[in-house]
Amino acid sequence: TFIIVSGGIDLSVGSILGLSAIVLGMGWKDLGLPLPVAMMLAVVVGGVCGAINGIVIIKSKMPPMIATLGTLALYRGLAEGISQARSVRGYPEWFYTLGQGEAYGTPTQLWILGAVIVVGAIVLGFTTFGRVTYAIGSNETAARFSGMPVERSKFWIYTFSGLMAGLAAMIFVSRVSTTRSDMGTGIEMDVISAVVLGGTSIFGGRGTMTGTVLGLLLIQTLKNGLTLAGI
Secondary structure, three states: OHHHHOOOOOOOHHHHHHHHHHHHHHHHHOOOOOHHHHHHHHHHHHHHHHHHHHHHHHHHOOOHHHHHHHHHHHHHHHHHHHHOOOOEOOOOHHHHHHHHOEEOOEEHHHHHHHHHHHHHHHHHHHOHHHHHHHHHHHOHHHHHHOOOOHHHHHHHHHHHHHHHHHHHHHHHHHHHOOEOOOOOOOHHHHHHHHHHHOOOOOOOOOOOHHHHHHHHHHHHHHHHHHHHOOO
């Protein structure tokens, strides 16, 4: 949501998810890292990938769609190369709490999603960083001449997106009980669709977290409803 509000786009989130998932699995299984450390490493790798996206876009002045199309292939290739088409299974039972557990009758992953949504809504709607994000999407040149930290803000927007992809990878692995390099393939289309359906302008400058939540609910309701209807 932040990226599209700022007038950008990120096609690499699915590949970042896949690479972060592989780092989690291989770090724990092959390198012998404690699982909590491997989980933190996966989130950090997601953030680094997002930061690389931001740096490439800022320094090269390349359109975000072209830049992230390139990193989509890069990160997926790294995931394939690191994993060598091997999957990782056999995680300890406590790890599955993230993706399969419940708290007060509600899935744990929904509690995490809710917390991220609330924080995102507050930052986007009520902070200087959020106002700068809208300004960049409305008119980046005007924002720059107004003295706003355009490059720095864009860097952090893409970095935070990568961190969220890393967090999603951790929950995804917990949910499906295995790690594969093809995790997250094609999920960037669902991400973009949810944001745009929620009313965020693909040209930037307009959008809310509430709208994104509604877009997400619409997509998932259609998916689940069509499955239940046998279509």
